[in-house]
Amino acid sequence: MEKPNYRPFAPLIPDEMIQRAERLGAALLADGMIGMGIPFEGCMDAQISPVHDSMRIVGTAYTVSTASGDNLPIHLAIYSGKEGYVLIIDGKGHADHPYLGELMTSATKAVGLKGIVLDGLVRDKQALIELGLPVFAKGFMPRGPIKKEPGEINTAISCGGVTVHPGDLIVGDADGVVVVPRDRIEAVIEASEKKLDYEEKRKITIAEYEKKRKQGMDPGELAPQWVKDKSTEFGL
Numbered sequence: 001m002e003k004p005n006y007r008p009f010a011p012l013i014p015d016e017m018i019q020r021a022e023r024l025g026a027a028l029l030a031d032g033m034i035g036m037g038i039p040f041e042g043c044m045d046a047q048i049s050p051v052h053d054s055m056r057i058v059g060t061a062y063t064v065s066t067a068s069g070d071n072l073p074i075h076l077a078i079y080s081g082k083e084g085y086v087l088i089i090d091g092k093g094h095a096d097h098p099y100l101g102e103l104m105t106s107a108t109k110a111v112g113l114k115g116i117v118l119d120g121l122v123r124d125k126q127a128l129i130e131l132g133l134p135v136f137a138k139g140f141m142p143r144g145p146i147k148k149e150p151g152e153i154n155t156a157i158s159c160g161g162v163t164v165h166p167g168d169l170i171v172g173d174a175d176g177v178v179v180v181p182r183d184r185i186e187a188v189i190e191a192s193e194k195k196l197d198y199e200e201k202r203k204i205t206i207a208e209y210e211k212k213r214k215q216g217m218d219p220g221e222l223a224p225q226w227v228k229d230k231s232t233e234f235g236l
């Protein structure tokens with residue numbers, strides 16, 4: 001029998017980059033990908049959402065490919081999992097069975113993996129919330145999974161409409177999941193940090209405007225420069 005396509009782990013993304021990405025979150029990283037030619041700014045399909053809004057994940061991609069509700073490859077990937085990686089599962093959007101639940105998520109947590117992103121369904125929702133390990137999926141179903149084929153591990157996959165290579169940066173939070181290609185991480189983080197500076201300044205301007213207005217003072221202008229430029233362009 002032909003050996004399954006199981007590849008070695010990509011190196012972990014350095015801690016310094018992980019910490020910078022943690023401060024940014026999914027939306028700012030998606031902004032950082034604007035204009036870089038990365039399809040859909042690396043954003044997975046909106047149906048892939050956290051089991052609980054408080055769940056946040058930042059880590060290095062460890063990929064699995066499977067289909068038709070078959071969770072055998074996911075079991076095999078979990079038990080050879082390593083600390084610091086995020087399990088990214090291409091479940092082909094299968095909607096007739098869930099792929100995993102409480103036991104597999106506890107095992108994922110036990111081996112030190114940072115969480116799970118799955119293009120498919122899960123079960124045991126309440127237990128997953130209590131476990132607290134970040135799990136991102138397309139929804140829930142109580143039915144049992146299937147166990148059949150070995151699938152693939154650590155190959156390039158598609159998850160939520162985005163290509164994911166082992167070693168890519170994965171960031172998920174209440175807004176959804178973004179994938180930053182490995183060779184673009186530094187450039188994307190730098191662009192996202194610039195956007196964060198802009199947003200922090202903008203929040204101060206908005207708060208000052210509100211305070212002055214409430215105190216009966218002239219609050220000045222609220223529209224940012226780019227809106228004023230657009231207004232001029234349209235003769236407003």
Ligand SMILES: O=C([O-])CC(=O)C(=O)O
Nearest residue numbers: 100101102103104105145
């Ligand atoms: O039974 C399974 O394979 C999936 C599941 O519910 C669990 O991981 O708890």
Ligand SMILES: [Mg+2]
Nearest residue numbers: 101102103124
């Ligand atoms: Mg279960």
